[in-house]
Amino acid sequence: MKLQAALDTLTLDECLELLEETKGYIDIAEVGTPFIIEAGMVPVRAIKEKFDSIEVLADAKIMDAGEFEADKCFEAGADIVTVLGVSNDETIEGCVRSAKKYGKKIMVDMIAVKDLEQRTIEIDNMGVDYICVHTAFDVQASGKDPLEELKVVNKVIKNAKSAVAGGVKLSTIDDIVNEGAEIIVVGGAICNAKDRAATSKKMKSHLK
Numbered sequence: 262m263k264l265q266a267a268l269d270t271l272t273l274d275e276c277l278e279l280l281e282e283t284k285g286y287i288d289i290a291e292v293g294t295p296f297i298i299e300a301g302m303v304p305v306r307a308i309k310e311k312f313d314s315i316e317v318l319a320d321a322k323i324m325d326a327g328e329f330e331a332d333k334c335f336e337a338g339a340d341i342v343t344v345l346g347v348s349n350d351e352t353i354e355g356c357v358r359s360a361k362k363y364g365k366k367i368m369v370d371m372i373a374v375k376d377l378e379q380r381t382i383e384i385d386n387m388g389v390d391y392i393c394v395h396t397a398f399d400v401q402a403s404g405k406d407p408l409e410e411l412k413v414v415n416k417v418i419k420n421a422k423s424a425v426a427g428g429v430k431l432s433t434i435d436d437i438v439n440e441g442a443e444i445i446v447v448g449g450a451i452c453n454a455k456d457r458a459a460t461s462k463k464m465k466s467h468l469k
């Protein structure tokens with residue numbers, strides 16, 4: 262299991278500081294969608310240059326022009342790029358072509374997918390590396406969490422590995438670990454913690 266820190270709202274300097282402080286606990290640094298909107302691929306390049314032992318995920322949430330946009334992220338140094346599960350099959354297939362070209366990986370973000378089981382079965386046959394259930398930031402306030410969706414994905418996947426995101430915190434991580442996921446994504450619970458190193462260390466210690 263890998264711990265992925267979602268870096269959504271910090272500055273680049275703050276992110277580099279966080280990754281330095283939490284060395285050994287964070288396996289994947291996610292350059293979050295809001296960060297990409299703010300700074301483009303600059304943080305992807307900077308993190309990759311400074312931390313060669315950490316994988317970098319560009320949370321581009323690609324929705325169209327899959328191969329072209331994934332190419333841009335991989336050229337900047339991303340190891341993993343995200344595409345939305347609600348996209349057309351052609352878009353996801355384009356991302357997979359791009360990943361194969363660069364020897365890198367694709368994660369499909371299942372945010373807002375209506376028929377999760379059916380769409381997971383379809384996407385699992387497209388050659389993607391990870392299928393990530395994701396409770397949207399905008400619906401987390403309603404109390405929804407991603408555990409039930411993780412169970413649906415785990416039940417049907419045969420090829421891809423599962424990942425989970427959306428409001429994961431120390432109090433919910435054990436249930437997720439027990440259900441099983443290759444990647445556990447944690448944003449706010451690490452970035453907004455008083456002691457980010459201690460929180461990451463603790464989270465990492467819960468992973469199998």
Ligand SMILES: O=C([C@H](O)CO)[C@H](O)[C@H](O)COP(=O)(O)O
Nearest residue numbers: 267293294427428429447448449
């Ligand atoms: O992908 C994310 C969200 O859609 C904003 O872009 C977050 O990185 C992801 O949800 C993890 O963050 P937390 O929910 O704060 O753990």
